Amino acid sequence: MMTVHDLETPCVLIDMSIMENNIRQMQARCNLLGKDFRAHIKTHKIPQIAWVQVLTGAVGIACQKVSEAEVFADAGFDNIQIPYNIVGERKLDRLLALAKQTRLTVSADDLAVVAGLASAAARHDTRLRVMVDLGTTMRRTGAALDQIVPTARAIVQASHLDFAGVLIYPSTADNREMLQAALSNLSDAGIAVESISGGGMGGARDAELMPEVTELRVGTYVFNDWNSVRAGYCAPDDCAMRVRATVVSRPDADRGFLDAGSKTLSSDTDGSGYGHIVEYPDARIVRLSEEHAHCDFSACQSRPQVGEIVHVIPMHTCVVSNLHDHLIGVRGQDVIIDWQVKARGCVV
C-alpha cells in the first residue's frame, strides 16, 4: 500500500477517521436538536465526501455558486440550496436549466433580485424555490428588517416562484432578536414560513439558543481548521486537513522556509499567522510568498533541518481545497484515496 512517505510535497492530506467523526458528531447534534442538517460543500468541493454527509443524515447540500451546483447535480444530488443572489440573464438561464433537473432553492435580499428570478422562471416556465436572506450583525448580504416583508411578498406573488422561508448567516444568538422580529412581521403579513435556514460554525455552536432555526447549513466542520481552533469551535485533534510540506531553506538559526506558500495554504489569515505547524507548535508562519511559508522558529527549543517533513493545519480549510486539484485521504500513514476536487475553481 502507498504511504504518505511516497507523496511529494506539498500535498493536502485528509485524515479520514477525523473527518468521519466530525460528520457523525454534527449530524448527531442536529438529530438531538430536531434540526435538519444541510452540508455546505464549499469546504471540500468533492461529491464523494458529500455522499458520506448525506448518507449520515444530511437532508441535502448547499453550494455557493451555480457552477458548483451543476457539478453536484451531475453527480446525482437532488436537494441543492444556493444561498446567493443570482443576478444576470445568462446566469439565470443556467440556474433555471438546473432547476428543471433538481430540487433547487436560492435566496434573494432585494426586489431587483426577485424580479430577475421571477422573470427567468416565467421565461423558462419552471418553478423556483426562493428564500428571503435576512441581514445579520455580520453585515454581509441580506435585506434589512424593513425589507423582509416586501421581498417575501414579491416572491409569494411571482407566478413561478415559491416562497421557501428565511435564510440567515450566521445564525448566531446575537441575531435571534432580529430573526424573531422578521418572523413576526412575516406572520403579521400572512406569509407562512416553511423553513428557517441558519448556518456557519457559530450558528452550529449556538444551535440550542436558536430554536426558530429549522435547518443548519455548515461546511467547515467536516475538516475544521486553525480558525476553528482559535474560535474555540474544536480542538487541534479535530482538524482533518493537514498540508504536508518540506523544510527547504534554513538561512539562519531562527528562520526557516517550507515549500508551501500562498498557492498551497492561501493567504487567508486572521492576523495571527498562516497556519499551525503540528511538529513545531511554538513556531509561527509569519508570511507567505507564493511558494514559501516564512517561518519563525525562534520560540522553539528544537528546530528542523533542511529536508525535514512537517504538517501544517491551515487557517482556512475551504480556500485550501479550492487551490488543489486533489486531496489525499489517509488513515494513519496509509494513503487510502486520491479525491479529485471536482468543483474546484467554480466561481460563476
Add this chain to the structure above:
Amino acid sequence: MMTVHDLETPCVLIDMSIMENNIRQMQARCNLLGKDFRAHIKTHKIPQIAWVQVLTGAVGIACQKVSEAEVFADAGFDNIQIPYNIVGERKLDRLLALAKQTRLTVSADDLAVVAGLASAAARHDTRLRVMVDLGTTMRRTGAALDQIVPTARAIVQASHLDFAGVLIYPSTADNREMLQAALSNLSDAGIAVESISGGGMGGARDAELMPEVTELRVGTYVFNDWNSVRAGYCAPDDCAMRVRATVVSRPDADRGFLDAGSKTLSSDTDGSGYGHIVEYPDARIVRLSEEHAHCDFSACQSRPQVGEIVHVIPMHTCVVSNLHDHLIGVRGQDVIIDWQVKARGCVV
C-alpha cells in the same frame, strides 16, 4: 465575434494591447541596458504568453516549481531556470529527468541542498547547472554572505554540477553592497561567475543602479496589478488584468457586494484593500469572503445598482491567475482568445 458582454461573471480579462506594450517596454529597457531578460511565468502560467515574451527577446523563462517547469518544457521551452532549493529524493528525480530534456538551472542556498543536487545528478549521470542564492534585505531564502564561497565551492567541486553564477531576489539597489562583497569573495576564491541573475519589479526599477546584474527575471510586469501601481512601478492604465464582476447585493446606501470573492481575487492584500474598482475609483473593497467582495461606496458620488458590471484591478495578479482555469484575452470589447492556465496549481 464574441464580446465581453457575452461572458458570465466573474471572469478574468487580459487587455492584450496593454500586455503586449508591457512586454515590449521591459524588453526594450533590458536591451538598452545590455542585460538579458528572463520571463518569470508565475504571473500567467500560460505557454502561449511566454512564447510572446521569448519571441520579443527574452533569453528564456523562470519557473518556481519543478511541475511548472515540466509544463513549459513539454510546450517546447529550452532554457528554464528554477530559482528554488529543490529538496527531497522524489522531487530531485523529477528534476533530473527534466534536466535530460532541457537546459535547466536551479539555485541553492545551503550545503545540504547542494549535496542533494550533487548526489541526484551523479545518480542520474546528468549535468545540472546550479546558481548560489544570495540572501537580501528582504530576508527570504538565500545564503548569508559568509556562506556564499563555501556553497559555490561545493557546487564547483561536485562531479555532475556546473556552477552557473549568483542569484538574488530582489535585485534592488539596497542589495548592491552585499552583492559586490559576494562577488569579490568569489573572485578572491578563484571562482568564476558566469551570470548574475536579479529579479522582481523593484529589481527592474533599479536596473541602472545594479550594473553587476547580467540578467533580470521579472513576472508581474506582463499584467501589472494594484500592488505595482501603489509601489509606483506603473500607472493604472498599464494594468492588463481586470476581473469582470457583477454587483449582486446593495443592502444599504453605502455597502455593496460583487460576485467576486477570495476564490476569484485571492485574499492577498497590503492592508489597503483587495483591489481597485475601475468604474468607482473612490470605492474600497474592505473585505473578501469566498464568493463576495464587500465594498464600501460611501466615498462615491454615484453608486452602482444591483446587476451593474464593474472591473477590478486585483492587488496581486500572479495569485489570481493561479485561481482560474482560463484567462480571456480581449481587445477593447472583443473577446480574442480563451487561454487555458496550463500551469495553474502546479505546487510540487
